[in-house]
Amino acid sequence: MFVKPSRRRRVAAAAALGLLLAGCAKNAPQDTFDPAGSNARSIDDLQRPVFYVAGVVGIIVFAVVGYAIWKFKDRGQDIPEQSHGNPKLEIALTILPAIILAAICVPTVSQVFSLDKKDNNCVINVTGQQWWWEYDYAKGSECGGVVIPESIVTSAELVIPANTDVLLRITSRDVIHSFWIPRLNGKRDAVPGRLHTLRLQADQPGLYTGQCTEFCGLSHARMRQAAIALNTADFQTWVTNQTEAYTAPEAGTAAAVGQSTFIAQCSRCHQVNGLQDGDGKPVLAEPDLYVLSGAAPNLTNLLTRTAFAGWTFDLLTDECRDTLWNAPPDEFGALYLKGVTAECFNEANLREWIRNAPAMKPMYTDPKNLGSTGGKTRGMPALGLTEAQIDEIIAYLLERK
């Protein structure tokens, strides 16, 4: 059958648009139009009517402009009679938008103030840096009835109690970043030297993804984050796990060898809480001496998290990740608290990272470029370890959860 090219093009365009829209509707974990908590919902409740009003105004404006273009197109006709001024129309067109803007302004301003309420017992300090987020749960905070017994420092995943308003205090150690979990609230910039607050609340247990939304350098696209909401009992279990005392691996095991390799190779940058050297002295990380931002992720309970390095690379195999992501709310917590089990461990990702991190995530850690930063790296350098050393470290990390 012969189809005119113009018609074919129109059909193709319609099909492409259809596909695009279908793509939006399916598998969109960062959909602002699908709020999952009270803060995000109050924004959504406001933006929808505003969008409709603005949409109607937009359609009217486009229609009038279109009509004028069509009607007064130059067809060689005489120049029409020139007129000047129409006070009635001008006054009407000044007052009408003023009324519309005032009507939108009142709920918007009151919304801004209500979202900015800072009274909260659950305070989590959030620090952005190139290119990951650090979370520090303030000691003594009360989150959904659970008291944080000592500061918990973690990265990649922000674990929060479901159905509870938590207050984030956001800052940055280097450049400006922006914290955003679209289904839980709007964006908040992380600015060095300033503290900005943001509330998060999730109605149900589950996983809510987000990403840094202020361009922050080379690996900006690999600076993601997730909020993990757990019910109160599961959140209590998580807090207890995170604050458990350190247990050294049994002497003679692969993990014990891994502990010494870790001390030799990793702990100048990465803290593992409670770790001691052979003489029983605490091993304390000094990332400020080696890393430009002055920090590196705390690795105490690495394998309780599901992804690493700016929540970009999975610690779970694809299958286990899909199971977790799609778990119904009442099963999610138990599954998450299992951490990275042996059968779900995505070993290839972690090995590759320890072997050569900058190959997975560009980080300006080229030794030739360190002159301008006083020898400090942005992000994690390649350490030139042997495969045997990597085995030892993995065995050690697998025990730490």
Ligand SMILES: [Cu+2]
């Ligand atoms: Cu960033």
